[in-house]
Amino acid sequence: MVYNWGGPTSEALAPLAARKDVPLFVWSADPRVSEGRPPVIRFTNSGADYGKVLADHLRKRGFRRIAIFKTDNQYLNAIFAGLSAAASGLQVDLVDSFQPGDKDFRSSIAKLKRDTYDAAGLFLLSGQAGLFSAQLRGMGLEMPIFGTDFFESMTEVEQSKGTLVGATFANNEVSTSFRARYVAAFGNEVQINHAANGFDFAVFLCERLGSNLNMTSSADILSRTAKTSRFSSQQGEARFIATPAGDKYFHFPVVIRRIEGSRIVTDSNG
DSSP: OEEEESHHHHHHHHHHHHHHTOOEEEEOSOGGGTTTOTTEEEOSOOHHHHHHHHHHHHHHTTOOEEEEEEESOHHHHHHHHHHHHTOTTOEEEEEEEEOTTOOOOHHHHGGGGGSOOSEEEEEOOTTHHHHHHHHHHHTTOOOOEEEOGGGOOHHHHHHTTTTTTTOEEEEEOOOHHHHHHHHHHHSSOTTHHHHHHHHHHHHHIIIIIOSOGGGSOHHHHHHHHHTOOEEEEBTEEEEEEEOTTSOEEEEOOEEEEEEETTEEEEOTTO
């Protein structure tokens, strides 16, 4: 059995695992990694899960025209695709795309002054979201901001000089107990959701599959996984889902989170 973290490396390993019939668990939001490959199982939500929750949230707030700014990244691409697919009643425009190293967004932000949008979606990496938000407000634009789980970081909020306060984003909620232990160990909440997902996989591996995998066949691992309909995790109740297209993944509850002052909370209004 192999466990891999990350979209691009999962894409590379998936065909090899299928060819050799080796169970491969991956952290990837792209269903195509698993589709049509029986031994490949995704241990995280699809980009479509986050995109749908975002689309519902935007409609609930009465927004109609949405500007998206996105870094070229497989994970962010999957969420953007999910939002676009669920965007009934919304006009979602990809205004500009960036590379991971980009830090000056002012020429892109200027495009917002030539058109009218209800909100700006920042599908950007850590370090970029805070900079973009600060530059956006610095250019006199006060439109609402929303984004992805890269907002789940007070470090990002501080880098934004407070301009991310009030922003919303879709993410998995982490249990209070796990959050407390994580902060005690590392002194911050950076990447806490990914840490919780890794912790959940380790527990799943030991409790559901058995810690001695040398004594378990490939077929047995896949069979046991498919029979795990639900289990409690640090991210809420996880459900195993197999789609008609052949994707196999664990779905964790997705909520809307909101940055409020010096804390990040779950938005009860969604």
